[in-house]
Amino acid sequence: MRIIVDRDLCDLHGQCVLTAPDIFRFDDEGELQYLPEVEGEMAARAESAASVCPTGAIEIKP
Numbered sequence: 001m002r003i004i005v006d007r008d009l010c011d012l013h014g015q016c017v018l019t020a021p022d023i024f025r026f027d028d029e030g031e032l033q034y035l036p037e038v039e040g041e042m043a044a045r046a047e048s049a050a051s052v053c054p055t056g057a058i059e060i061k062p
């Protein structure tokens with residue numbers, strides 16, 4: 001599965017980082033970094049992160 005974050009929508013709330021810290025993180029500059037491709041259990045966690053994102057910035061594509 002492919003992860004796409006719309007950085008125009010992302011307000012850096014960090015719910016995705018809390019929900020799936022193995023996929024999403026903030027770097028030293030406070031920018032959101034994330035794995036572009038995930039499979040299996042990680043894909044399920046990416047879906048959970050997308051569902052808790054308050055701005056709907058995370059898109060998961062097959």
Ligand code: SF4
Pocket residue numbers: 005009010011012013014015016017032052053054055056057058
């Ligand atoms: S939860 Fe959504 S708005 Fe918050 S940092 Fe993650 S992608 Fe951005």
